[in-house]
Amino acid sequence: MANAAKNDKPKQLPAPNSDFYQLADTLNAEEHEVLNQVRVFMEAKVAPIINKYWVEDAFPFELIPAIKELGVGGVGMQGYGCRGGSALLFGLIAMEMARVDASVATFFGVHNGLAMGSIYATGSEEQKKKWLPPMARFEKIGCFGLTEPLVGSGASGGLTTTAKHEGDTWIVNGQKKWIGNSPWCDLSIIWARDVADNQVKAFIVENKTTPGFSVEKIQGKFGLKVVQNGLITLKDVRLPEENHLQAGQSFRDTARVLKMTRYLVAWEATGCQMGAYEHALKYAQERLQFGKPIASFQLIQDLLAKMIANITACQCLIVRMAQLQAEGKMNDAHAALAKAFTTARTRETVAWAREVFGGNGLAAEYNVARFFCDAEALYSYEGTYQMQNLILGKAITGLSAFI
Numbered sequence: 001m002a003n004a005a006k007n008d009k010p011k012q013l014p015a016p017n018s019d020f021y022q023l024a025d026t027l028n029a030e031e032h033e034v035l036n037q038v039r040v041f042m043e044a045k046v047a048p049i050i051n052k053y054w055v056e057d058a059f060p061f062e063l064i065p066a067i068k069e070l071g072v073g074g075v076g077m078q079g080y081g082c083r084g085g086s087a088l089l090f091g092l093i094a095m096e097m098a099r100v101d102a103s104v105a106t107f108f109g110v111h112n113g114l115a116m117g118s119i120y121a122t123g124s125e126e127q128k129k130k131w132l133p134p135m136a137r138f139e140k141i142g143c144f145g146l147t148e149p150l151v152g153s154g155a156s157g158g159l160t161t162t163a164k165h166e167g168d169t170w171i172v173n174g175q176k177k178w179i180g181n182s183p184w185c186d187l188s189i190i191w192a193r194d195v196a197d198n199q200v201k202a203f204i205v206e207n208k209t210t211p212g213f214s215v216e217k218i219q220g221k222f223g224l225k226v227v228q229n230g231l232i233t234l235k236d237v238r239l240p241e242e243n244h245l246q247a248g249q250s251f252r253d254t255a256r257v258l259k260m261t262r263y264l265v266a267w268e269a270t271g272c273q274m275g276a277y278e279h280a281l282k283y284a285q286e287r288l289q290f291g292k293p294i295a296s297f298q299l300i301q302d303l304l305a306k307m308i309a310n311i312t313a314c315q316c317l318i319v320r321m322a323q324l325q326a327e328g329k330m331n332d333a334h335a336a337l338a339k340a341f342t343t344a345r346t347r348e349t350v351a352w353a354r355e356v357f358g359g360n361g362l363a364a365e366y367n368v369a370r371f372f373c374d375a376e377a378l379y380s381y382e383g384t385y386q387m388q389n390l391i392l393g394k395a396i397t398g399l400s401a402f403i
């Protein structure tokens, strides 16, 4: 009898944990502390409200004060009021954010990585001193305008947005499509082709006060719905020389920024998989069919095993990439491989997670649909899978397949 009573006790199942190879054990005290703060913020403030915003296609402005308080603005950048810290820390924060919501991670990546990163990499001392401190405090939010309605993958050689230098003024004309944060943010980094030398240059445009600058929100997006993307139109926009980022002289400078942000997307993609997996495992432990938790079925365990294997492979890859970056060895091809590999694995992982939920996997309230849809955007933005593999292909073969 005593034995039977013991056996009737519900079995204590392990809590979902997406850090299977215990990478957290390799982090230092500062990294642990910051990650813990980000985790608390994401779980306490973002998780309870994010599905509502996702369904409504809206940005949660109510989170901005708490994001400011986190004090992570300018992580990975030294000086100019920035948070500082390593590229590893930057990646870990993005991963931790994406574990709860890829849109919040993308908002952060666009502002901190693409917009601040462009100024940090290609601005003069004066420009960095002027723009970076308020951006690090999230008082001014930025976006990054490279893609155009007719030019995406071919941006390196084909930008149609033009900049014409007349005296001390630049006149910029063109359109930028898909630009994250642009419908509401304060400033845009606009990449345009200088008609004098045909080189791509970057300009800071203040969205709310610059005549000739307008933004139309892109409607009906099915991934990263919380991030607001816009179609920017620049019509005879006049900018002083001080708004031309001084150290950016060609697309090579754009590529320097993109290298770091592709690095970041690999972390976001890994975080997105972690979140989807944890939701799926918890659901599988609780959901009963045929009188048993579905997690006890062999075919469901196969899905879960493949998910955690993908996640673990991606985590190990990006941590090594962060080491390469710290050693000054990370190149465009390293970042391209990581972006392509992790986002491809993400598509698999979120699809398997959705499968575990059966029909509920299609309902917003179960979260996994959000991860499933957001993964599609990670796969395509900041350079598609094909573009990353062409960068990698060139590096490993010594032959360029770019047209």
Ligand SMILES: Cc1cc2nc3c(=O)[nH]c(=O)nc-3n(C[C@H](O)[C@H](O)[C@H](O)COP(=O)(O)OP(=O)(O)OC[C@H]3O[C@@H](n4cnc5c(N)ncnc54)[C@H](O)[C@@H]3O)c2cc1C
Binding pocket: 110, 143, 144, 145, 146, 147, 150, 151, 152, 153, 154, 177, 178, 179, 180, 223, 224, 229, 377, 380, 381, 382, 383, 384, 385, 386, 387, 402, 403
């Ligand atoms: C949600 C979201 C957010 C975004 N945010 C921003 C942002 O903030 N700022 C910004 O500037 N851009 C942003 N983008 C744009 C994004 O970077 C582009 O969508 C992406 O680079 C691809 O460009 P495209 O959409 O024009 O596709 P295209 O370049 O038209 O490509 C279409 C298809 O053709 C393939 N292809 C193209 N050329 C080749 C080739 N030579 N060989 C093989 N295959 C090829 C591509 O891989 C792709 O599969 C965002 C996009 C999305 C969806």
